[in-house]
Amino acid sequence: MFRRLPDPTGTIAFDFEGTTFEACEGDSVAAALLANGVLGFRTTPASGAPRGPWCLIGNCHECLVEIDGEPNRQACMVEARAGMQVRRQHGARVIPR
Amino acid sequence: MHGDGYDVVVIGAGLVGGAVAYGLARAGQRVAVLDEEDATYRASRGNFGLVWVQGKGVGRPEYALWSRASSERWFELSEALTENGGLAPNYTRPGGVIAALSEEELSALDSMLAGLKRAVGNAGYEYEILDAARVRELLPACGPEVVGGAYSPYDGHANPLKLMRGLHASLAGLGADYLAGARVDAIRPLDGGGFDLRTERGTITGGKVVIAAGHGSKALGAMVGLDVPVHPEHGQIVVTERTAPWLGHPTLGIRQTDEGSMLFGASHEDRGFDTSVLARTSRDIAHRAVRVFPGLASLRVVRTWGALRVMTPDGFPIYAQSRAHPGAFVFTCHSGVTLAANHALEASRWVIDGEIPEGMACFAPDRFDVPQAA
């Protein structure tokens, strides 16, 4: 879907729904997922329609994912870190018990 | 618009005006409902959505019974609106809880509800004081600070926005005319009965007029000899992102909507006609919410509201027909959701046949004329 321009950057590894993904240091979670071919980040609470990032600057809230157990995080506003656990956001969030 | 005038012109298209107008239209009256602009004061868009009985009527047990009757009639209203407007306001009555965060709060609840039960007498008043274990059975998510609470089977909730839209849709379906941007400048009683209303959209004539204009009711009432001593009370509400069903009972101040949002409220502040929201007040509301349900802390706030309750000197409704100009009515209260069923099904009858329904007689504004005991 996307390729990386040939600039030297450090890499990190994180988990996306059980698969290990590689990303570059400084990537947002949204960039890291797109770089790994993920386009659909969430499904909507109203109808369950699939959605992916639109604005990538924090406005549209289309890129919501679950990060380290916390639902509805804006993937474009969170920096990807080594060891992060990322999952798609399915519909309305739940309140952790 | 009807050239020969309407049977009734209702001034105000909020929850009170909408409900009365709906009852009138349902009974076959030719009705016009007058509304103002989009940005006017609208208590009806700032509603919390409780259909609440518990604790209401301290000092006036008739109000407890009036509220309870509405919570019963709500089932009928909900069904009728679904049929007429095609939109269910999603009324449910799973019973409501007031959570107590201290022994003082709990004992205050106990004595308040015991007092109401005594005052209501033979009419009966069911409630249960909950200890720490029992409150957790009803609300498993409540936190360690919750020491107990009170439960009433009469309490429920609805979606106030769907109620509002359902009233409007039903009115349209029943052939009532809805006129936005029609602020009323003057009401002129006509010789031989009826009223001319001068509005921004021309003069509108009605055989009767119902004033349900919230804060506008004071000035409008004065035009037909009705004293409507209302003042604004600022209330603020905090609303979160949607979450999966989580809370089985509405509580006083915290409930989950049918769409999944959590609502927290509400504050009570005297800020004149200022409708802005204060961060401090939102903080206070959020602070109590997480003490009751610590799990709510991770939810994101997507919106806050500030709206002005239409408050009377004693907090109870004002229902009256003008003595000077029969056919002119005023209906106002700050519980437009709870009392919607009464307004649609009872108040409208009063307007049509002139017989004051039993539960409404004690809410005439002349009660404020009684000198206070020394």
Place this chain on the structure above:
Amino acid sequence: MSRTVGLAIIGAGPAGMSAAIAARAHGADVLVLDEQAAPGGQIYRNVETVTTERPETARVLGGDYTAGAALVRAFRKCGAEYSPHTSVWEVSTVARREDATAPLEIGILRGGVAEIVRARCVIVASGAQERAVPGPGATLPGVMGAGGAQSLLKGAGLVPDVPVVIAGSGPLVYLVVWQLVRAGAPVRAVLLTMPNGWMGRAVGSLPEALAMPGALLKGVGWRRALAARGVPVMSARDLVIEGRSRVESVRFRHRGRTRSVQASLVLLHEGVIPNVHLTLAAGLDHAWDGRQHAFRPVVDEWGRTSEPAVLVAGDGARILGAEAAVETGRIAALDAVYRLGRIGAHQRDALAGPHCAALARHRRFREFLDLTFEPGPASRRPSDPTVTVCRCEEVTVAELERVIADGCPGPNQAKAFTRCGMGPCQGRMCATVVSELFADRQHIGVGAVGHYRIRPPVKLVTVGELAGLEGIGVAPVDHPDTLTRPKQAPA
């Protein structure tokens, strides 16, 4: 209670950075609050890293972008207190309405802590957002803003390697296409949505535009580069994005014929509009700008809003571009330091002179751009009833048309009736469209329709963060409910 700064600047883009530099030059006590990890705003996003560590990304983005590094360097050195990773969810003027000497209260969120900080003067430099582009299929994964794609390039050096179609109107369309083509992305088509003939209207302002020949030549350069690489550039109407769970193709009409292009990514862009949520939530006056088709705060020549201690600089006041933002930032800063008593009125006016002159040239050029790249009416006022207007709550054109037809008095009532604008984006993606739809269907001006009433917090804060809000000065209190509290003893 937390301290009070002289000047708080919200946003570290070109306007915010230049305002900070200018205010510091006069010794003001300046706090700069910015949501991003590094200064630069959206236009110079990540410019420090790119210019020092990512030469290929720098080459692709070009000189206009890398030039931003100089401004960032100057900002870093200016002595302003810079607070990155800080979102601003409120500027409150409430206390000030009661006491004209009271400071402004700014609600911030930083590291999971919400706090109120105070300032005697605020410059809002929160920039612009891409205009929402509602249309058939526009919510499918794989449809992004062209500016969004550019953010990926700036922030992460990401370039599409699947077939891309770019559609819309605006100088950014050309810039992004040019950058992607330079990076070797497979751009299949550039679809221009401006109605025919609007270019003709723009010719009238060409003489003014020629006062900025450099900027004009940039446009020519992009067009030439595209032609040389064989990227088709064509006018397009009735755009439909097709696909089941993601983008597969784009269908459109070109010169009366229906055409289709296979694509895995579609980048849409119909220009940018001011970010007005913060200033709307502050209760400041706003107006509809009929030329830019956007709401903007009402400001005077200094950037002062209806609360003069709150100024707006940069694209948040009116879309004029990054170079103009530098000027409006400086101009606003001069009025701020005047307000703080650091310079007199004469000195302020004299210092502002050259910046105002430069700004006037940018304004004339922008008028040319506004006419040339007017956003296509199909996305401004969508007519297809199935189109989603509110992406969060999935409210369609048909639902809005129904409430409008029923006499709904405006966007706020429509919001209450349909949930349009009630989702987590807080109406950012639908507000302008909803107001335009009302105007269109009711045959009135968009200004008369108005905008949703926006309330703080305009950035999402959790309930827990709000409950722990710091800097207020009074402890939390309970608000006993009127329902259960007698107002007076029974008569």
